[in-house]
Amino acid sequence: MPELPEVETIRRGIATRIGIRIASVEVRRADIIAGLPESPSESRHALLAGSTIRSLLRRGKQLAIESVSGRIVLVQLGMSGQLCTQAAGAPLGSHTHVVWTFEDGKRMTFRDPRRFGGITLLESREALEAHWSSLGPDALEIGHEELAHACRHTRRAVKAVLLDQSVLAGVGNIYADESLFLAGVRPRCSAHKLTHAKLERLAAAIRSVLDEAVKAKGSTLRDYVNAEGEPGQAQANHRVYGRAEEPCLKCGTTLRKVLVAQRTTVFCPGCQR
């Protein structure tokens, strides 16, 4: 469930740890980590033990923790992933897979019950850029010309295009539905049929919906919490997601639920044409 606004909120929370040395790392479940070296001592280095966080970078739904050593821990939260800071001695939740302990005693934990997420260890900023080269531009800054380029030659449903991380990075099921509603675009509409005006409205809607959700610190439906373990508030702003069979807030038409690109999709037959 964490999409761009949730990951951005977590990024800002973890940023409070910049400049503080990581004293130790405990891996409780190694199979969720890609690129883990064989030797325990190299593993600790790759997971930033003994180093200090220099910066937190985000592209779409991916969060990179860059250390002063240049090594990078790339976190993908998947469906149920949580990256939290905790006080020393606070109990670890179930399904906590990695625990970093800072020199001040505070901890950072990666927890992911459903294990759709994971961690990738990278050696440098160059390796990160290579990793991110398969992603489209960050959805917070998507321009209509980039969206138009991706839509022009495909007959896919426009919602499938929005969910495609290689087109734009950061939109998941919730904000795809919200953006399409705000732009007045039908989710199943073939992408190449969208007019220039609709593409402009859609790009603007995506930026607006995501920006609003970042300001509300993300949407919490079930699992999502920020780095401090607190839920977000953006779910209060959802206009269509999770509201199937309820009246449209704009026109009163009953919102419909359909399947698009194997995803539950809610839209307003009145407003989205």
Add this chain to the structure above:
DNA sequence: CTGGATGCCTGGGAGC
């Protein structure tokens, strides 16, 4: 090459 279908995984809710 494109794009649709499938499976991974667990917890929560519905239904009996």
Add this chain to the structure above:
DNA sequence: TGCTCCCAGGCATCCA
């Protein structure tokens, strides 16, 4: 109360 079933969805992978 407690059991079973189904659903949620990001992403890799497979296949037409």
